[in-house]
Amino acid sequence: MSEEEQLILTNRQGHPVHDNQNQRTVGPRGPATLENYQFLEKISHFDRERIPERVVHARGVTAYGYFESYGRWGDEPIAQFTRAKLFQEEGRRTEVAARFSSRIGGRDAAERARDPRGFAVKFYTEDGNWDLVGNNLAVFFSRAAIK
Amino acid sequence: MLVNLFSPRGIPADYRHMQGFGVNTYKWVTTDGHTVLVKYHWMPAQGVSSLTEDAAARIQARDLGHATRDLYDAIERGDHPQWELLVQMMSDDEHPELDFDPLDDTKTWPENDFPARPVGRLVLNRMPDNFFAENEQIAFGTGVLVDGLDFSDDKMLVGRTFSYSDTQRFRVGPNYLQLPVNTARNARIATNQRDGQMAFHVDTGGENPHVNYEPSALGGLSEAAEPNHDEQGPPISGRLTRARIPRTNDYLQAGQRYLLMQPWERDDLVHNLVGALSQCERHTQERMVWHLLLVEDDLGLRVGEGLGIGPDDVRHLQPLPGQNLTATDHDRLANIGKNPPRNVQGLTMTHCVPNQRAEVAG
Numbered sequence: 001m002s003e004e005e006q007l008i009l010t011n012r013q014g015h016p017v018h019d020n021q022n023q024r025t026v027g028p029r030g031p032a033t034l035e036n037y038q039f040l041e042k043i044s045h046f047d048r049e050r051i052p053e054r055v056v057h058a059r060g061v062t063a064y065g066y067f068e069s070y071g072r073w074g075d076e077p078i079a080q081f082t083r084a085k086l087f088q089e090e091g092r093r094t095e096v097a098a099r100f101s102s103r104i105g106g107r108d109a110a111e112r113a114r115d116p117r118g119f120a121v122k123f124y125t126e127d128g129n130w131d132l133v134g135n136n137l138a139v140f141f142s143r144a145a146i147k
Numbered sequence: 148m149l150v151n152l153f154s155p156r157g158i159p160a161d162y163r164h165m166q167g168f169g170v171n172t173y174k175w176v177t178t179d180g181h182t183v184l185v186k187y188h189w190m191p192a193q194g195v196s197s198l199t200e201d202a203a204a205r206i207q208a209r210d211l212g213h214a215t216r217d218l219y220d221a222i223e224r225g226d227h228p229q230w231e232l233l234v235q236m237m238s239d240d241e242h243p244e245l246d247f248d249p250l251d252d253t254k255t256w257p258e259n260d261f262p263a264r265p266v267g268r269l270v271l272n273r274m275p276d277n278f279f280a281e282n283e284q285i286a287f288g289t290g291v292l293v294d295g296l297d298f299s300d301d302k303m304l305v306g307r308t309f310s311y312s313d314t315q316r317f318r319v320g321p322n323y324l325q326l327p328v329n330t331a332r333n334a335r336i337a338t339n340q341r342d343g344q345m346a347f348h349v350d351t352g353g354e355n356p357h358v359n360y361e362p363s364a365l366g367g368l369s370e371a372a373e374p375n376h377d378e379q380g381p382p383i384s385g386r387l388t389r390a391r392i393p394r395t396n397d398y399l400q401a402g403q404r405y406l407l408m409q410p411w412e413r414d415d416l417v418h419n420l421v422g423a424l425s426q427c428e429r430h431t432q433e434r435m436v437w438h439l440l441l442v443e444d445d446l447g448l449r450v451g452e453g454l455g456i457g458p459d460d461v462r463h464l465q466p467l468p469g470q471n472l473t474a475t476d477h478d479r480l481a482n483i484g485k486n487p488p489r490n491v492q493g494l495t496m497t498h499c500v501p502n503q504r505a506e507v508a509g
């Protein structure tokens with residue numbers, strides 16, 4: 001690989017980074033300067049890397065795939081029950097993202113906890129997205145949202 | 148729910164070996180506006196497998212992320228997990244003949260009366276490239292439905308529908324739907340929404356890019372055609388109130404669920420409830436034994452035995468304030484500790500498929 005083809009480290013303004021190891025200082029032993037944009041950009045972004053984690057279902061994992069329709073509900077044509085396009089034709093595929101999670105623990109909690117698991121599927125259909133957001137235990141604790 | 152959670156199903160072996168449920172009741176709508184109530188269930192082709200507390204503790208001793216790793220490894224080796232989507236259906240009305248409310252998300256619909264029939268299958272074959280962008284920022288919501296699918300009046304569903312999207316706006320930001328993982332990538336998006344924190348692009352406009360309102364004679368966006376029916380579903384009437392649904396029937400399905408468990412699941416449930424309740428004060432233990440005796444005498448007697456509490460210790464307890472007991476519940480209370488097992492002949496429930504006990508080396 002020639003020097004021109006090498007992937008050069010830059011900051012988010014597109015400026016090449018010539019030294020990623022040392023802050024700018026007055027003399028090798030400091031004091032440090034504050035006009036060092038490259039350092040400020042790097043540390044300020046680091047300070048903001050985390051966003052609020054989910055109140056519940058923070059610990060989870062996403063995977064992609066597809067949903068393939070049978071075109072029927074059991075043996076009956078599905079059009080007699082719903083007009084949703086993604087279900088209509090046998091073999092029709094819709095892109096999906098699925099996220100599995102545990103509920104109570106934080107983002108890095110142990111995944112073995114006794115806890116309902118989240119089972120959420122996002123279908124990217126031609127009529128827009130469909131999210132089916134449920135769990136692995138078939139029921140909820142509570143029947144009124146205010147609780 | 149507690150009977151499920153404290154059974155082995157409260158600790159699935161991993162994400163590939165568990166069922167999934169839409170839980171809430173939704174509707175389907177046909178071209179001519181006919182509606183039915185539906186429930187969704189995901190059935191894993193891999194089978195269902197769960198852990199006891201001891202086996203789970205052995206996993207946790209060496210791995211905090213075993214379920215994520217299991218999914219990564221399976222997909223990396225080409226062993227793509229699959230689930231079949233099953234749908235239960237009933238006519239769109241109140242169903243006064245049932246002993247539960249079809250809009251009550253603490254209940255399941257018995258499969259012998261409402262068969263769960265397959266409509267398609269889900270295959271997972273690719274992991275995200277960036278865990279933050281695609282797993283942390285992916286945002287789901289129960290209000291996100293497409294044409295032909297609709298809400299039911301399930302109160303929890305309505306509450307979830309507000310809360311999920313609201314929390315995404317707080318957590319990810321008001322323009323979270325512009326992120327690649329969340330955008331409706333296979334549909335055409337054209338709104339008149341503009342600006343807000345981190346607006347990444349301006350949604351497609353109409354012929355005139357200067358018009359961000361509707362209607363306009365100057366070439367902005369216009370409304371889609373109406374469906375060919377203008378009303379759907381049964382009429383609803385009632386006065387404003389804050390009230391429980393009348394048919395709470397809190398104990399029947401929990402008792403049926405207990406009796407439909409495999410013996411190892413029942414044993415584990417009793418073991419786990421005794422373990423958890425041992426940490427509680429005596430009055431809490433007594434109340435829980437009372438509840439569990441109402442669920443199914445065998446369960447209440449076994450947990451009570453583990454705690455040193457018998458039916459005579461809880462016979463005096465009154466129902467909780469506001470609690471609706473059925474006539475059957477009152478009969479069972481009068482005979483507490485001596486009721487025969489509930490009759491579950493011919494009853495099948497979607498979440499009662501065989502559950503394999505996952506073994507973990509010590």
